[in-house]
Amino acid sequence: MGNAKILLDEKEYELPTVVGSEDEVGIDISKFRAQSRAITLDSGYGNTGSCQSAITFINGEKGILRYRGYPIEQLAKQASFSEVCYLLIYGELPGGQQLEEFNRGLTYHSMLHEDMKKLFEGYPPTAHPMAILSSMVTSLATYYPHAHLEDRLDVNIMRLIAKAPTIAALSYKKAIGQPFIYPRNDMSYTENFLHMMFAVPAEPYTVNPVVERALNLLLILHADHEQNCSTSTVRMVGSSHANLYVSIAAGISALWGPLHGGANQKVIEMLKMIHADGDNYQKYVDKAKDKSSGFRLMGFGHRVYKNFDPRARILKEAADAVLDQLGVDEPLLEIARNLEKVALEDEFFIERRLYPNVDFYSGIIYSAMGIPTKMFTVMFALGRLPGWISQWKEMREDPKTKINRPRQIYTGATERAYVSIDDR
Numbered sequence: 001m002g003n004a005k006i007l008l009d010e011k012e013y014e015l016p017t018v019v020g021s022e023d024e025v026g027i028d029i030s031k032f033r034a035q036s037r038a039i040t041l042d043s044g045y046g047n048t049g050s051c052q053s054a055i056t057f058i059n060g061e062k063g064i065l066r067y068r069g070y071p072i073e074q075l076a077k078q079a080s081f082s083e084v085c086y087l088l089i090y091g092e093l094p095g096g097q098q099l100e101e102f103n104r105g106l107t108y109h110s111m112l113h114e115d116m117k118k119l120f121e122g123y124p125p126t127a128h129p130m131a132i133l134s135s136m137v138t139s140l141a142t143y144y145p146h147a148h149l150e151d152r153l154d155v156n157i158m159r160l161i162a163k164a165p166t167i168a169a170l171s172y173k174k175a176i177g178q179p180f181i182y183p184r185n186d187m188s189y190t191e192n193f194l195h196m197m198f199a200v201p202a203e204p205y206t207v208n209p210v211v212e213r214a215l216n217l218l219l220i221l222h223a224d225h226e227q228n229c230s231t232s233t234v235r236m237v238g239s240s241h242a243n244l245y246v247s248i249a250a251g252i253s254a255l256w257g258p259l260h261g262g263a264n265q266k267v268i269e270m271l272k273m274i275h276a277d278g279d280n281y282q283k284y285v286d287k288a289k290d291k292s293s294g295f296r297l298m299g300f301g302h303r304v305y306k307n308f309d310p311r312a313r314i315l316k317e318a319a320d321a322v323l324d325q326l327g328v329d330e331p332l333l334e335i336a337r338n339l340e341k342v343a344l345e346d347e348f349f350i351e352r353r354l355y356p357n358v359d360f361y362s363g364i365i366y367s368a369m370g371i372p373t374k375m376f377t378v379m380f381a382l383g384r385l386p387g388w389i390s391q392w393k394e395m396r397e398d399p400k401t402k403i404n405r406p407r408q409i410y411t412g413a414t415e416r417a418y419v420s421i422d423d424r
């Protein structure tokens with residue numbers, strides 16, 4: 001691919017191009033400002049690449065998502081979440097021995113320092129679990145102050161992935177006033193989480209294999225998604241050489257937004273509202289088309305997927321299977337299906353290429369598994385953890401990485417002299 005040319009103020013500038021392994025083309029503007037004094041402007045970075053990455057490939061037009069080259073459909077069907085964690089972070093699927101060691105690490109690092117329980121005591125029972133997760137992940141940096149040392153990175157990666165489900169489950173137990181359940185060493189990563197969430201000291205708890213498989217699927221589908229809002233936040237914070245824990249905590253905060261990972265909670269709240277309104281889904285499709293309403297069909301639309309989101313397609317199928325296997329009759333699923341059908345035939349959505357995204361069906365499955373609505377975005381964060389970590393690690397190991405510092409176009413007041421209070 002040859003150079004790009006920009007003609008500015010009758011002067012021509014040649015800019016090199018970069019072509020990726022999937023033939024994506026980027027114009028490298030890193031030298032443009034030095035030559036022209038002009039910058040490029042792309043608010044929201046919708047058309048700007050922040051980095052080159054070998055982790056996840058998305059083709060929004062064709063609905064393709066691959067982790068390290070493996071199609072999401074194959075990983076969803078055949079892999080375990082801990083395999084996908086290893087793949088994203090270390091670049092290859094683990095061999096038997098490697099996976100065994102990785103799983104052992106996840107098991108033996110799942111406990112929290114006992115003093116962290118005191119931090120939970122300070123929260124009100126109404127505390128949102130995303131606020132708790134973000135602050136507790138930041139607090140891990142106080143217990144592991146050497147997290148910034150490169151030779152301690154692997155153990156801190158292990159600690160973070162292993163302890164996050166424990167923190168999440170503790171925040172749930174705190175909210176419902178039940179005693180904390182400790183992780184067990186005889187359980188897999190997903191079994192342990194379900195056990196910590198739903199076991200009670202008074203009686204034995206058996207993990208339902210249908211629920212465990214659904215959890216494994218949901219975590220894999222959320223594991224990475226290239227340079228989305230929260231991942232870009234993790235890279236931004238990590239570029240200042242802030243440690244892993246606080247960089248990931250920043251990503252958790254960004255994910256909480258209702259336009260991003262917080263949408264899965266909003267989808268269920270929206271479906272419940274429609275159900276309470278006599279299942280009148282057409283009314284809400286019409287409302288979403290009316291700009292003045294400020295209402296959006298949560299779980300619809302995507303910055304990159306302008307065709308179907310492959311994760312939504314997998315979750316739509318899984319919703320049927322999981323609810324059927326669990327014997328759950330969920331009226332919200334019927335509403336979701338009708339919403340999707342009506343919207344996909346409606347010119348407003350077709351014209352804007354708005355399709356269901358990963359958040360549209362995930363909440364229905366979480367609900368059937370017994371996960372409370374307020375925990376949905378925490379579930380998204382648990383899935384996204386290996387993606388954030390892999391992107392942070394790739395950024396920190398790239399010798400070309402510099403502290404992220406975008407430019408701006410100033411539109412404020414030009415120079416003016418200070419006026420004393422008496423003269424204002």
Ligand code: SDX
Binds near residue numbers: 289299
């Ligand atoms: C995630 O980036 C990622 O990869 C994110 C994610 C990941 O895995 O990390 O995939 C996870 O965040 C999925 C998205 C979850 N958010 C929602 O479901 C919230 C509802 N969706 C939207 O708010 C919106 O679609 C976004 C934020 C997802 C995408 O926004 P865009 O691409 O910037 O779209 P836009 O806001 O510029 O809207 C384009 C048009 C507008 O209409 P016009 O001004 O052109 O007339 O589409 C309309 C919007 O009003 N529109 C919607 C809509 N989404 C966009 N109208 C109704 N309902 C919607 N959901």
